[in-house]
Structures are given as structure tokens and as C-alpha cells.
Amino acid sequence: MVRNIVVLGGNSHPQMTENVCNFLGIPACNRILSKFSGGESRCEIKDSVRGKDVYIIQSGSGHVNDNLIDLCIMISACKIGSAKRVTAVVPLFPYSRQPDWPYNKAGAPLSKSSESAKKDYTFESVPPTPRPGGPRSAGLANGVNGLTEKLTKNPGAEANGDAAPKRSDTLSSVSSASNNNNNGVYPDLTQRSFTTHDYENQTNINGFRPKPGYKQWVAQAGTLVADLLTCAGADHIITMDLHDPQYQGFFDIPVDNLYGKFLLQNYIQTHIPDFREAVIVSPDAGGAKRATAIADSLNMDFALIHKERRPIKFTDHRNASMMLVGDIANRVCILVDDLADTANTITRAAKLLKREGATKVYALITHGVFSGDSIARVNASAIDKIVVTNSVPQEEHRRLCPKLEVLDISPVFAEAIRRVHHGESISALFQYA
Ligand SMILES: O=P(O)(O)OC[C@H]1O[C@@H](O)[C@H](O)[C@@H]1O
Helix, strand or coil, X not given: CCCCEEEEECCCCHHHHHXXXXXXXXXXXXXXEEECCCCCEEEEECCCCCCXXXXXXXXCCCCHHHHHHHHHHHHHHHHHCCCCEEEEEECCCCXXXXXXXXXXXXXXXXXXXXXXXXXXXXXXXXXXXXXXXXCCCCCCCCCCCCHHHHHHHCCCHHHHCCCCCCCHHHHHHHHHHHHCCCCCCCCCCCCCCCCHHXXXXXXXXXXXXXXXXXXXXXXXXXXXXXXXXXXXXXXXXXXXXXXXXXXXXXXXXXXXXXXXXXXXXXXXXXXXXXXXXXXXXXXXXXXXXXXXXXXXXXXXXXXXXXXXXXXXXXXXXXXXXXXXXXXXXXXXXXXXXXXXXXXXXXXXXXXXHXXXXXXXXXXXXXXXXXXXXXXXXXXXXXXXEEEEEECCCCHHHHHHXXXXXXXXXXXXXXXXXXXXXXXXXXXXXXXXX
């Protein structure tokens, strides 16, 4: 049992709070965290936090914005309640994908001229990502094609195993998508959610198509969120696998960015037969460091998927193509990424790998956000097995996705809390993992 420590849970991940408390041998702090009828948050800390070392567990999942405000309010309540130190434990850090200026990515140029290079493309990516309220996908050949029809017309199909599982928000998104009459050409950004792929695809926004290279003005939300938490009174942040590790520099309080890598590595070693014959694959250039770190540690081969986004003509606004760099034919492939949100990135990557001769495709991801109809997309995809941590709740995803396996990271967070509390090294936590 650890003394003089308080663990307070938000509403985003009760299971994580319970697991961490069990590990530390303490009960969770008694509190009220609810809503006034007008929607404002109400927080009352029922146990004394005076002079205590407080850890508040809240992940960037579910109603992300509500949970973020709740976190700020809980931090402030503890500070005002004379806590000695307040640490925000945020397994998936919200807004950490928005730390800098948005980009109008042109992508790295191919080494050959576009026409000759085209012959060597291993995959042409055309369909936009289907999402709630968005236009209907032109269809992905990997099985998502016709998925919405299956889900709408055949709700009993799940039981028969002949269609991807349905879920209520998927069905509502399907019906709203079919009502969205914009000729299916461009998504209407005022009607549906935005994904990072919209930056990549240089999507038409309110009739305005940005010129390649032109950056639209967009809020720097990552900076604001860092400031909000600090301003609320956070003394310290513990998180895991920040999309951009440099995001730590946006804070002027200590940030411990734990690694999911060790759990993923352990999975590879213990669950993938002859894993040294397999190939670690990064689904995009941005994740190459993360994936090579695992490949190097396990002495495995590495391959990379490069997204070529440079438009050949100005009108060629959706000219993104994927190219595989590396030899994966007749090998097992292990995709490694920090996050699956729409699951567009990993499902497209898996399709490409199977086309290039991969015998089996695993996807190992730290944060399984799985928004919109992404679970249906994963079920219909070329991915054979997808492994995520429970940095956000996974019970519902697991129920809907037979390919999904979940690794429990609560012991890692509990041990990090114990070490921070006792002033012990965090890096030592990973030395023998
Ligand atoms: O394709 P989805 O799942 O929407 O987004 C996940 C990708 O977007 C990037 O920020 C992540 O690193 C990952 O590669």
C-alpha cells in the first residue's frame, strides 16, 4: 500500500482507475463528477486531498472535450483543496495530433518523373474515408465495398457471421450519409467530422480548394490544451506514446511520455511464431522511428509505406498513392502505429501488403480510438489480427471486432505513479521490459 497518495478518476476510463488503484492497494478518491442540467460539469472532491500527492486519471477518449474540461476542473478542485502536487495521468493525450500548424502536404517527390513512376506504384488510393455524416465511399475493394448496404439491410447478419458487426452509431451514420446530397464528390465539412486525412487529401472546404503549398489558418489547439492544463494547476503529466514526442516541449511542467513499445514488443515475442522471419512495417513515414525502434530491438527486418501526395496537376487534388519500400513477399507483416482513429491508414496499408504477397498481416497499435465506422472497416479489411492497448476503453470495440486483442497498460501507469510518488526513475521502468 502506497501512503499519502490520492488517485482520482475522471469519467473517461473507470476500468483504468480501478486497475491502477488495485495495483497500488488504495481505494479511488471519493468524488462527485456529474453534469448540471445545462451541460456544465460539476465536481466535488469528497475525500481530503490536503497535503496529498494527487494523480488524476482521465484519457482523451469518448466525449473528448467534456473529459478535457472535467480534467481541468478536477485539477483545479484539488489545487484549491490544498493538494501538495497534482499529476494528470492521461493515457491517450487529447489534441496531441494538433501541436503545430496544419500542413498542406505535398509529400516527398518521387525520384522518377511522375509518369514513369506511376507504373511502379504498388497501390492507388482513391476512395475517401467514409465517416459519420460524410458521403458514401466509392468503395474499397478490400471488402468495405457495400458494407453500409449490408449493415442497413441485414441487421441480423452479425449473428450469421456474414457481415461486419453493426453498431448503432454506424447505422445512424449510414442513414445520414445517404441523405447527404452533395453529389458524393466532396464531403461537406459543415455537416460531418473532420479527419487528418482531409489535410492529406486537400479537401474542398466550402467551395474553396487550397492551392498546393498554401496553408489555411487553423487554431493551434495543442498549445492551448497544454496551457489549459498548466493553468488549471497541473504540476506534472504522465501520458503514453504522444503522436509527436516534441509535444512535451509545449509544457513548462514535467511530462513523462511512457512507451507502449515494450508491451507491443512483448506481444510479438510471445504471440507471433518465428517472429524474426516477419517484417515490421510502418504505415507512413511519420511512424518510421517508432517502427524501426521495435525492429532494431528485436533484430527484425523493416519496411515502410510512403504516401505520395504531390499532385501532378492542380486539378489532381486526390492523387495520394501508397508505395511500399522493402521486401515483404511471402512474409508475415507487422504494422506498427501509434493510433488508429478512422483506421483508414492501417486498413489501406494492410491491403497493400497483402497485394504485395504478405502471408499474414498483424497491426499493433498503442491507441485504438476507432471512431465512426472504423471497427466495421477493420473487420472487412485484410488485417488478420489487430492488437491495441487499453489506453482508451476497449470493451465495446472488443465485442464488435473478433480480430481485436487488447493489452492492459494499467500496471505500467500504476508503476509509473508509484515511481513518481517515491521520486524513483521512470526510465528504469523500461530497462528490463
Ligand atoms: O488513419 P487513421 O486511423 O484515421 O489515423 C491514424 C493515423 O494518423 C496519424 O496521425 C497516426 O499516426 C496514424 O498513422
